[in-house]
Amino acid sequence: MKWKHAVKDYKDYLRIERGLSMNTISNYVLDIEKLMGFLSENNLEESPLHITKETVQAFIYDVAKTLNPRSQARIISGLKGFFNYLIFEDYRKDNPIELIETPKIGRKLPDTLSTEEINQLIDAIDLSHPQGERNRAILETLYGCGLRVSELIELRLSDLFFEEDFIKVTGKGDKQRFVPISEVNKKYINIYRYEVRVHQHIPKEFSDYLFLNRRGKKLTRAMIFTIIKSLAERVGLQKNISPHTFRHSFATHLLENGADLRAIQQMLGHESITTTEVYMHVNRQHLTEVLHQFHPRK
Numbered sequence: 001m002k003w004k005h006a007v008k009d010y011k012d013y014l015r016i017e018r019g020l021s022m023n024t025i026s027n028y029v030l031d032i033e034k035l036m037g038f039l040s041e042n043n044l045e046e047s048p049l050h051i052t053k054e055t056v057q058a059f060i061y062d063v064a065k066t067l068n069p070r071s072q073a074r075i076i077s078g079l080k081g082f083f084n085y086l087i088f089e090d091y092r093k094d095n096p097i098e099l100i101e102t103p104k105i106g107r108k109l110p111d112t113l114s115t116e117e118i119n120q121l122i123d124a125i126d127l128s129h130p131q132g133e134r135n136r137a138i139l140e141t142l143y144g145c146g147l148r149v150s151e152l153i154e155l156r157l158s159d160l161f162f163e164e165d166f167i168k169v170t171g172k173g174d175k176q177r178f179v180p181i182s183e184v185n186k187k188y189i190n191i192y193r194y195e196v197r198v199h200q201h202i203p204k205e206f207s208d209y210l211f212l213n214r215r216g217k218k219l220t221r222a223m224i225f226t227i228i229k230s231l232a233e234r235v236g237l238q239k240n241i242s243p244h245t246f247r248h249s250f251a252t253h254l255l256e257n258g259a260d261l262r263a264i265q266q267m268l269g270h271e272s273i274t275t276t277e278v279y280m281h282v283n284r285q286h287l288t289e290v291l292h293q294f295h296p297r298k
Helices: 003-017 022-041 053-063 069-088 115-123 130-145 149-153 183-195 221-235 243-256 261-268 273-281 284-294
Strands: 166-170 176-180
Touching: 003 022, 003 069, 022 053, 022 069, 053 069, 115 130, 115 221, 115 243, 130 149, 130 183, 130 221, 130 243, 149 221, 149 243, 176 261, 221 243, 243 261, 243 273, 261 273
Parallel strands: none
Antiparallel strands: 166 176
């Protein structure tokens, strides 16, 4: 079996059997392509069925020269998944990366914004042009619903259930969840919908997408990044922020105000509660206050 054939089969498996999104699949494939590039550069003609642990280990040592421990760990994890798939399909009997140790990485705490900083960014939006109303609705939705940027750009008119105070969100692996939406958030989305979007010429294939660019087409992830970076520069914010910062701030502020961790997990769409638990470490001052308030020996 050649590498291209194996990768194609693996992509089909991830898409059909695992139900993963195209973004996630692309990341998995990128790890395998790095290994393929290493083999080509070193004139090694080892197939995916016969590549040895020594060759894979040499590849990991090579990438370790330029990649940080977190990136190394991701590549090792991605390759383990690929070779486990080959074992599952009876193409191989062993996993050549099984005994390669993953580098130790610390758990990076997410950056967050204060409510004052979020208000600064929203207040800095220029509402004198139509894109201003759209951008305000975007920031309100990122922060108000805790969405990933990929979820935001895929949000559709048919996903809005305003009478029930919910929106339907399609997350990782095309898994859907319902997220509550506030009256403030609904207000700014409706201003954009009925005062700006309604006047745009929208191609049929984009007619159901909520947030559109000037040409009536779906926004890209890069455009959302650009909008936020520009606002940060405008207000002189020193933090290095992204659309994901609003998601982190959403979760942190809910936790600080007494929200249940399980409820936050559901709203964020985390499969595991351990992923959500990172927010328990973001604001240590808040944890100290909780201890003093609720512990019997305070």
